Amino acid sequence: MGIKGLTKLLADNAPKSMKENKFESYFGRKIAxxxxxxxxxxxxxxxxxxxxxxxxxxxxxxxxxxxxxSRTIRLLEAGIKPVYVFDGKPPDLKKQELAKRYSKRAEATEDLSEALETANKEDIEKFSKRTVKVTKQHNDDCKRLLRLMGVPVVEAPSEAEAQCAALCKAGKVYAVASEDMDSLTFGSPKFLRHLMDPSSKKIPVMEFEVAKILEELNMTMDQFIDLCILSGCDYCDSIRGIGGLTALKLIRQHGSIENILENLNKERYQIPDNWPYQEARRLFKEPMVITDEKELDIKWSSPDEEGLITFLVNENGFNSDRVTKAIEKIKVAKNKSSQGRLESFFKPTVNPSVPIKRKETPVNNAKETNKKTKAGGGKKKK
Incomplete structure (x- = not known):
């Protein structure tokens, strides 16, 4: 879920913290x-x-x-250097949220059965998507694929968003890319939405800067975390009747959740029993993440051509010619990215106070298709 309503709240109250960029403008950038x-x-x-x-x-x-x-090749062709971060064990506070998601999937499964009985195509499409769950096998498959592509993989001890934010705070990457806004609550200096959208959607990348968010909202990072908890996060229930805008007004007026609770109208707003807001705050401020350099193996390398063909073609029925051509694209993209970085060493020194316009490279605009001719095996599972 992330943080409920945070995008709109920032658009209305901290618009200068957000800016639209072209996908191509992230050439040469490392992105978690x-x-x-x-x-x-x-x-x-x-x-x-x-x-x-x-x-x-x-x-x-x-x-x-x-x-x-397909998506990773598109990133590489744009000169972007992705680092994929995978979730580890969820914190105990998230168990309630995960239980809700499980319940919703169970309900969707029942609704799907009814839709199949009545052959309602619209409902079949809607409810089948709600039954989707990312499994350990899905994660393991993608880790293997990425490593064969020469793209670094980080296995977070707990929340992936927290690990992504830690990489950004440590200067290992330029920004974090996700659709969940809680990357900002974890303190990621820069956060990108829509970077991973298909090129066919033609949606610009939205970049958020946490320092500008705090400046525009005129609050500290601790207050911003409290704002996010009040708005609604994955770690605890929110106070019924308090949404993002009310939360913003209360934080500005009282400064912290503790002070808000002391002054809150208990008849109007019902505070959840044993509300673990302090534990949620601690998770955002001190998440379980890897910081040891030796454990963070963030290196991009040449693709393992033989390994990719074995895995994709032999084991998963991908089209051999397509995989071979894709491997060539990866090799060309990685060479281009390396040359771009080396060339920058020979450019004249620029006054650091003047914004530097990064070199942009064209993106392969071929649509990422879901046609079965492009997919592994091309068969459908019912």
Missing amino acids: IDASMSIYQFLIVVGRSGTEMLTNEAGEVTSHLQGMF
Whole structure:
């Protein structure tokens, strides 16, 4: 879920903290990506039609592999250096949120059964997407694929968004890319939405800067975290009747959740029993993340051509010619990115007070398609 309503709240109250950029403008940038969010999107969109999904000869779903392969190549061709971060063990406070999601999937499964009985195509499409869950196998498949592509993988000890933010705060990457806004609550200096959207959507990348958010909202990072908890996060229930705008007014008036609770009209607003807002705050401020350099193996390398062909073609039924051509694209993209960085060393010194316009490179505008001819095996799973 992330932080409920935060995008609109910032658009209305801190517009200077947001800016639209072209996808191509991130040439040469290292970007930490929340892998699970991307995989979830692929499972919903790529090659899906109702309850049918792309599979290999063994009947195993390959939508996530097709999506990850195509999208990562698009990033590399744009000169972007992705680092994919995978979730570890969820914190105990998130168990309630995960239980809600499980319940919703169970309800969707029942609704899907009814839709199938009545052959209601619209409902079949809607409810089948709500039953999607990213599994350990999906994650393991994508980790293997990315490593074969020469793209670094980070396995977070807990929340991927927290690890992404830690990488950005440590200067390991330029920004974090996700659709969940809680990357900002974890303190990521720069945050990108829509970077992973298909090129066919033609949606600009939205970049948020946490320092400007705090400046425009005129609050500290601690107050911003409290604002996010009050607005609604994954770690605890919110106070019924308090949304983002009311939360903003209360934080500005009282400064912290503790002071708000002391002055809140208890008859109008019902505070949840044993409300663990302090634990939620601690999770945002002191998340479990990897900081040891030796554990963070963030290196981009040449693709393992033989390994990719074995995995994608032999094991998952991808088209051999397409995979071979894709490997060439990866190699060309990585060479281009390296040359671009080396050339910058020989440019004249620029006054640091003047904004430097980065070199832009054209992106392959070929649409990421979900046609079965491009997918692993091309078969559908019902």
